[in-house]
Amino acid sequence: MIKHHRLRGVIKPQILAHMSLKNLFFKKLRTSLTVLGVVIGVGSIVFLVSLGLGLQKLVNRQVVGSNSVKTIDVSSTKSKVIKLDPETVKSIASLSEVEKVAKVYNFGGRANIGTSKTDSIVFGVDSDYLELGNLKVVEGSGQTLADGQALVNLSLLKAVGISDTKSALQKDLNVNVEIVDDTKAGAKKNITLSAQIVGVIESGSGAEVYLDSKGFLASGVVNASQLKVLAKSQQSVPELKKQIEAFGLTSSSPLDTLDQINQIFNLFNFILVGFGGIGMIIAVLGMFNTLTISLLERTREIGLMISLGARQRDVRRLFIMESITLSHLGGLIGLIGAYMSGRVVDLVLNSWAASRGVPDRITAFDLQPWIIAATFVFVTIVGFVVVYFPARRASHINPIEALRHE
Amino acid sequence: MKDDVLISFANVNKQFETAEGPSMVLRDLNFEVKRGSFTIIYGPSGSGKSTLLNVLVGLERPTSGKVMVDGVDIYALNADERARYRANTIGMVYQSNYWVASLSALENIALPLYLTGRSKGEAIGEAKLSLARVGLEKFANYRPTLLSGGQQQRISLARATVVSPTLLIADEPTGNLDTKNGDVVMNLLQQFRDDFNTTVVLVTHNLEYLPLSDHRISIKDGVVTEDSGHYQASSATLTKARNTMSDAIDAKKSPVKRKRRV
Ligand SMILES: Nc1ncnc2c1ncn2[C@@H]1O[C@H](COP(=O)(O)OP(=O)(O)OP(=O)(O)O)[C@@H](O)[C@H]1O
Numbered sequence: 001m002i003k004h005h006r007l008r009g010v011i012k013p014q015i016l017a018h019m020s021l022k023n024l025f026f027k028k029l030r031t032s033l034t035v036l037g038v039v040i041g042v043g044s045i046v047f048l049v050s051l052g053l054g055l056q057k058l059v060n061r062q063v064v065g066s067n068s069v070k071t072i073d074v075s076s077t078k079s080k081v082i083k084l085d086p087e088t089v090k091s092i093a094s095l096s097e098v099e100k101v102a103k104v105y106n107f108g109g110r111a112n113i114g115t116s117k118t119d120s121i122v123f124g125v126d127s128d129y130l131e132l133g134n135l136k137v138v139e140g141s142g143q144t145l146a147d148g149q150a151l152v153n154l155s156l157l158k159a160v161g162i163s164d165t166k167s168a169l170q171k172d173l174n175v176n177v178e179i180v181d182d183t184k185a186g187a188k189k190n191i192t193l194s195a196q197i198v199g200v201i202e203s204g205s206g207a208e209v210y211l212d213s214k215g216f217l218a219s220g221v222v223n224a225s226q227l228k229v230l231a232k233s234q235q236s237v238p239e240l241k242k243q244i245e246a247f248g249l250t251s252s253s254p255l256d257t258l259d260q261i262n263q264i265f266n267l268f269n270f271i272l273v274g275f276g277g278i279g280m281i282i283a284v285l286g287m288f289n290t291l292t293i294s295l296l297e298r299t300r301e302i303g304l305m306i307s308l309g310a311r312q313r314d315v316r317r318l319f320i321m322e323s324i325t326l327s328h329l330g331g332l333i334g335l336i337g338a339y340m341s342g343r344v345v346d347l348v349l350n351s352w353a354a355s356r357g358v359p360d361r362i363t364a365f366d367l368q369p370w371i372i373a374a375t376f377v378f379v380t381i382v383g384f385v386v387v388y389f390p391a392r393r394a395s396h397i398n399p400i401e402a403l404r405h406e
Numbered sequence: 407m408k409d410d411v412l413i414s415f416a417n418v419n420k421q422f423e424t425a426e427g428p429s430m431v432l433r434d435l436n437f438e439v440k441r442g443s444f445t446i447i448y449g450p451s452g453s454g455k456s457t458l459l460n461v462l463v464g465l466e467r468p469t470s471g472k473v474m475v476d477g478v479d480i481y482a483l484n485a486d487e488r489a490r491y492r493a494n495t496i497g498m499v500y501q502s503n504y505w506v507a508s509l510s511a512l513e514n515i516a517l518p519l520y521l522t523g524r525s526k527g528e529a530i531g532e533a534k535l536s537l538a539r540v541g542l543e544k545f546a547n548y549r550p551t552l553l554s555g556g557q558q559q560r561i562s563l564a565r566a567t568v569v570s571p572t573l574l575i576a577d578e579p580t581g582n583l584d585t586k587n588g589d590v591v592m593n594l595l596q597q598f599r600d601d602f603n604t605t606v607v608l609v610t611h612n613l614e615y616l617p618l619s620d621h622r623i624s625i626k627d628g629v630v631t632e633d634s635g636h637y638q639a640s641s642a643t644l645t646k647a648r649n650t651m652s653d654a655i656d657a658k659k660s661p662v663k664r665k666r667r668v
């Protein structure tokens with residue numbers, strides 16, 4: 001055995017890599033078609049999933065908007081029987097998971113600025129409501145309303161013919177409201193309130209005026225039309241909703257809509273992955289086919305290598321490297337392709353949105369880092385699984401049979 | 407075992423299982439081959455010559471018996487060790503030529519060096535020298551399959567000798583060649599033996615080459631029918647044999663001397 005100490009080492013991995021690349025390059029057409037299959041498979045999954053997730057995010061943000069997901073809108077559908085009276089409000093406010101309860105009173109009325117008049121909904125709100133309602137202020141301020149101050153929305157300004165929102169500030173506003181006098185068994189009563197416009201908000205399609213609720217309360221309004229309940233945490237929202245509904249009240253929260261949207265999108269994403277998955281299965285079969293053909297074609301070549309002193313594992317590694325190269329090349333180009341298609345979709349979507357006057361930039365395509373990582377893990381697994389049988393067969397080639405001349 | 411003996415077969419039998427039952431292809435082979443000798447094995451078709459060589463290179467385990475090469479019982483090695491034995495100790499030339507299709511002639515020659523762990527640069531450098539020895543430098547970047555049969559066989563020889571093997575084995579290397587090309591190949595084999603003391607074991611049908619050998623083993627139906635034993639051919643015999651072929655030899659015009667690796 002002593003003499004075998006002079007035996008040299010075994011084939012270097014980089015040489016095996018070099019040989020596998022040479023072989024892939026030697027069969028350019030076959031290699032490109034196989035890689036193309038993986039590109040389409042991976043690309044379509046990544047593209048569709050990223051688009052699905054991006055749209056989901058976009059819609060979720062739209063739904064939640066600036067509204068806090070911790071708020072619950074409470075109203076009564078049977079307002080004749082179950083009223084949002086001070087006792088009920090007090091009971092709700094005393095629930096353990098409730099942080100804050102804001103009250104809003106709303107009635108129909110007519111608003112006039114100067115000589116222009118319009119029908120409008122008139123809200124009487126407290127300071128908590130202004131905080132929780134997250135009104136979208138486009139001009140002036142909307143955080144607090146003192147007595148004699150008012151917020152109006154863009155629709156109202158449009159209705160009275162004011163196009164320059166800035167010029168609306170400081171203007172005097174008179175509203176004639178038909179309120180319900182709860183102190184007199186719900187008798188209807190008209191009151192007139194005047195206020196100065198301090199802010200302009202963007203909300204609703206009909207004209208709206210927001211006033212401090214004190215003016216209503218002073219005229220005999222007791223029961224609130226709606227409550228906004230702020231939960232202590234997002235997790236407690238579903239439980240809190242149940243407790244509120246136990247009063248016979250109706251509740252809704254942005255979270256409900258969010259859940260529904262997410263359910264739809266999860267299904268949507270699932271279907272997209274399914275479509276991409278079919279492409280991927282075809283790609284995997286293509287890889288298997290390529291590697292098997294390569295094995296059959298190269299039986300002699302591998303027999304030669306074994307007779308020259310290649311070990312079984314060297315042959316196996318050669319095939320594994322070819323497979324991994326194919327799958328990774330496909331994965332990489334697939335990712336790049338998906339990313340570029342996503343950018344194109346965003347570009348088209350944005351220019352379309354801009355033409356419709358949407359000012360914000362939309363990102364519908366959301367290629368998240370974990371998707372990139374998952375893609376590489378996935379193509380690595382695919383590379384190893386697909387090559388298993390071809391590599392095994394190759395390493396078991398009998399060189400004597402392979403090299404027996406015809 | 408005496409130190410000047412490179413190969414020894416002791417009671418080697420090989421039996422194949424065939425559809426018609428067991429077939430005894432090698433029967434109780436006993437012979438020795440000396441280091442640095444030029445041995446020719448000859449015999450009729452089907453007598454078991456190729457099987458004997460396959461046993462010798464470690465690809466066909468004998469049914470019984472012991473094969474010692476360079477002091478090592480090669481069938482006592484495991485498969486990986488036997489692969490390393492092939493890569494390091496043996497150079498092999500076949501009747502037909504086999505290539506890694508995606509590699510150039512030069513890289514095909516470098517293949518045995520790759521298999522012994524050489525880096526690409528190192529292997530290519532040595533492969534160039536080996537290619538020059540057979541006089542085909544200008545075909546380095548050709549695909550081997552595009553070359554003529556004679557050229558391919560010379561490149562096979564360059565590949566078989568690139569690792570400076572202890573043992574060079576050739577199974578009818580001239581079988582597919584015309585006389586001229588056959589002579590070139592035979593001369594190269596001799597040259598390797600002379601320059602590097604490489605032991606050559608050759609199987610041939612062509613009895614004209616017998617005078618080139620210094621050891622002849624005749625085999626028939628798997629049995630050694632004649633073993634000349636190792637003898638030193640008179641230099642007169644060798645010179646005569648060489649002169650008959652000298653016209654065909656162009657490779658010898660640019661001999662590239664290499665140091666034998668230790
Ligand atoms: N794997 C095998 N299974 C069964 N029989 C085999 C096998 N390999 C060889 N043989 C048989 O062994 C015998 C010897 O074959 P071998 O190839 O060694 O002959 P050979 O002397 O090299 O002949 P040739 O000069 O024609 O090359 C033949 O009869 C052949 O059919």
Ligand SMILES: [Mg+2]
Pocket residue numbers: 455456457577
């Ligand atoms: Mg034979």
